[in-house]
Amino acid sequence: MAVDGRVINEVILLANIICLFGTLLQIYQVIKNKNMLKGYSFTGSLLTFISVFMFDVGFWMLEQYLSTAIGAVTVIYWMLVTIYTGHPKTKKSVEENREIKALKELGMFKR
Numbered sequence: 001m002a003v004d005g006r007v008i009n010e011v012i013l014l015a016n017i018i019c020l021f022g023t024l025l026q027i028y029q030v031i032k033n034k035n036m037l038k039g040y041s042f043t044g045s046l047l048t049f050i051s052v053f054m055f056d057v058g059f060w061m062l063e064q065y066l067s068t069a070i071g072a073v074t075v076i077y078w079m080l081v082t083i084y085t086g087h088p089k090t091k092k093s094v095e096e097n098r099e100i101k102a103l104k105e106l107g108m109f110k111r
Contacts, residue, residue: 009064016059016067023074042085049078 030036053075059067 009062012059012062012064013067013070016070019074020070023077027077037081037084040081040085042082045078045082045085049075049082052078 052071056068056071056075059065059071
């Protein structure tokens with residue numbers, strides 16, 4: 001069964017609009033309760049960001065410019081979530097490295 005390209009385009013657009021509303025609801029909840037993101041997985045967020053970004057690139061390649069623009073909101077949201085979930089780990093690593101360096105200077109740290 002062959003499907004008209006316009007129907008496919010409309011289905012893609014509708015799915016992207018639904019995704020936009022879901023993303024806006026998530027953004028609203030994060031604004032209300034910033035601690036909500038503490039349980040998010042960095043790896044899961046990174047993979048989600050990469051996949052949503054790739055979908056957006058695909059929309060662009062299919063010349064679905066409205067879907068690309070709508071999808072950009074979701075891409076930006078997952079990029080920020082990924083940065084947020086990765087930031088405390090990076091900060092913690094820097095602090096641990098400082099502590100190790102200080103212990104080495106005192107001669108208290110040996111591997």
